[in-house]
Amino acid sequence: MRALRSGARVAGALLLATLLSACEWPRFGGDDIPPDPGPPALREQAVAFAEGFLAQVDAGAIDETWASVARHLQERAGRPAWNETLRSMRRDLGPFEVRELRRYGYAEALEDAPPGVYFVLDFDSRFARRVLAERVVCSLENAEAWRVAGYFAVER
Numbered sequence: 001m002r003a004l005r006s007g008a009r010v011a012g013a014l015l016l017a018t019l020l021s022a023c024e025w026p027r028f029g030g031d032d033i034p035p036d037p038g039p040p041a042l043r044e045q046a047v048a049f050a051e052g053f054l055a056q057v058d059a060g061a062i063d064e065t066w067a068s069v070a071r072h073l074q075e076r077a078g079r080p081a082w083n084e085t086l087r088s089m090r091r092d093l094g095p096f097e098v099r100e101l102r103r104y105g106y107a108e109a110l111e112d113a114p115p116g117v118y119f120v121l122d123f124d125s126r127f128a129r130r131v132l133a134e135r136v137v138c139s140l141e142n143a144e145a146w147r148v149a150g151y152f153a154v155e156r
Contacts, residue, residue, distance in 0.1 A: 033120050038106025042140070046119035047101060049146035050136040054123070058096035062086045070139050070147035072114055089153055094128025102133075113149060116140060124156070131156040 037043065049068075056065050062083050066074070069082060103122045110118050117140035125132045137150035 033103050033122065034105030034107040034118075036106045037104065038119060042117065043104060043106065043119060046138040046140075046146060047104070047121060050119075050121045050123075050138055050148075051099070053136060053148055053151075054099065054125070054134065057086060057090065060090075062090075065148070068146075068148050070141060070149040073147075073149055086151075093130045093132070097126045097128060099123050099125040099134075110137070110149075113139070117143075118149060125153075 038046075053065060053068055056062075056068075065086070066079050066082060069077075074082075100123065101121060102124050105120045107118045107120070109115055110120075119138045121136045121138065123134045123136070125134050132153045133156050135150070135152040136148060138146050139149040141147050
């Protein structure tokens, strides 16, 4: 049964990557983060936004996260797919315990995404029953509002 659950999580992660990704990362970690640390003020905003988004997901407020999803991602994924995929990925984790920002990078262009301002943020997150590596790709829409342009999670 555990192998089936693990397989379902992997399938959920792959589905989320396919449906929700504004860009593709074949690897999760290593040199796939843009090397530019970005402007400090923008980085602080992006980190605060990503942590707020993750707090909503941790609290089970999946439906409410849709408002924070980038327009181009909303057009690709659709709300039902977004909600169901996030729910299935978070099922069996247990309560949230702690999260740490591990790495970040700034870019103004990402593959398969419109030009813009992006931060790629990697977190290590611990839950009661699992430890995840999470990636949130944040985009600054219309130079005024941060949005989720991609979300990835894999079990460590």
